[in-house]
Amino acid sequence: NAGVTQTPKFQVLKTGQSMTLQCAQDMNHEYMSWYRQDPGMGLRLIHYSVGAGITDQGEVPNGYNVSRSTTEDFPLRLLSAAPSQTSVYFCASSPRGRTGRQETQYFGPGTRLLVL
Amino acid sequence: AQSVAQPEDQVNVAEGNPLTVKCTYSVSGNPYLFWYVQYPNRGLQFLLKYITGDNLVKGSYGFEAEFNKSQTSFHLKKPSALVSDSALYFCAVRDGGNRDDKIIFGKGTRLHILP
Numbered sequence: 001n002a003g004v005t006q007t008p009k010f011q012v013l014k015t016g017q018s019m020t021l022q023c024a025q026d027m028n029h030e031y032m033s034w035y036r037q038d039p040g041m042g043l044r045l046i047h048y049s050v051g052a053g054i055t056d057q058g059e060v061p062n063g064y065n066v067s068r069s070t071t072e073d074f075p076l077r078l079l080s081a082a083p084s085q086t087s088v089y090f091c092a093s094s095p096r097g098r099t100g101r102q103e104t105q106y107f108g109p110g111t112r113l114l115v116l
Numbered sequence: 117a118q119s120v121a122q123p124e125d126q127v128n129v130a131e132g133n134p135l136t137v138k139c140t141y142s143v144s145g146n147p148y149l150f151w152y153v154q155y156p157n158r159g160l161q162f163l164l165k166y167i168t169g170d171n172l173v174k175g176s177y178g179f180e181a182e183f184n185k186s187q188t189s190f191h192l193k194k195p196s197a198l199v200s201d202s203a204l205y206f207c208a209v210r211d212g213g214n215r216d217d218k219i220i221f222g223k224g225t226r227l228h229i230l231p
Contacts, residue, residue: 033219042221042222050217056216059218059220104162
């Protein structure tokens with residue numbers, strides 16, 4: 001299993017450009033999430049999904065869109081990039097645990113995004 | 117809404133000494149608690165979790181954590197620190213009292229193990 005994969009590893013954008021960060025998992029996990037990591041801020045939840053066709057907002061959803069058309073893929077879209085979106089982005093997936101909800105998360109290697 | 121606090125930005129410990137990384141939480145229902153570790157330029161790796169049961173949870177690499185409901189804490193511990201334990205540690209929580217499935221992370225604590 002490849003686990004959770006993210007592409008690209010690094011991206012430079014100009015203000016106003018759009019792009020999609022890709023995330024895929026091959027573990028048949030129901031849950032997937034996007035986080036951003038900023039110095040001094042820890043990890044903040046952007047959007048998450050509890051299954052194909054279902055998404056919900058996290059702590060910092062503004063400026064980002066997501067969709068979940070398949071179990072495997074959970075792309076994150078920046079429609080009009082801003083310097084404040086400069087960050088490291090992590091995707092995570094989780095199986096349904098014995099609580100019936102998500103528990104242990106498996107993280108991808110991250111995408112480093114620089115918006116000029 | 118659930119929240120989690122890691123009161124120390126950095127913890128320094130001499131190699132061989134016991135270490136503690138602190139975490140406190142706030143939830144409306146039962147807490148589901150997690151610790152993750154991040155090595156430089158890597159993603160996060162799962163260490164351990166508390167769902168129900170024994171308050172002392174054992175995890176990877178010799179780490180353990182103690183769930184204390186009265187103090188709303190879930191401190192990470194290790195009896196004897198190694199230089200290779202130096203990394204960034206994150207505590208996370210899911211609120212069992214919420215209908216949503218959000219897992220929220222703390223700001224992280226950087227652990228330095230001094231040789």
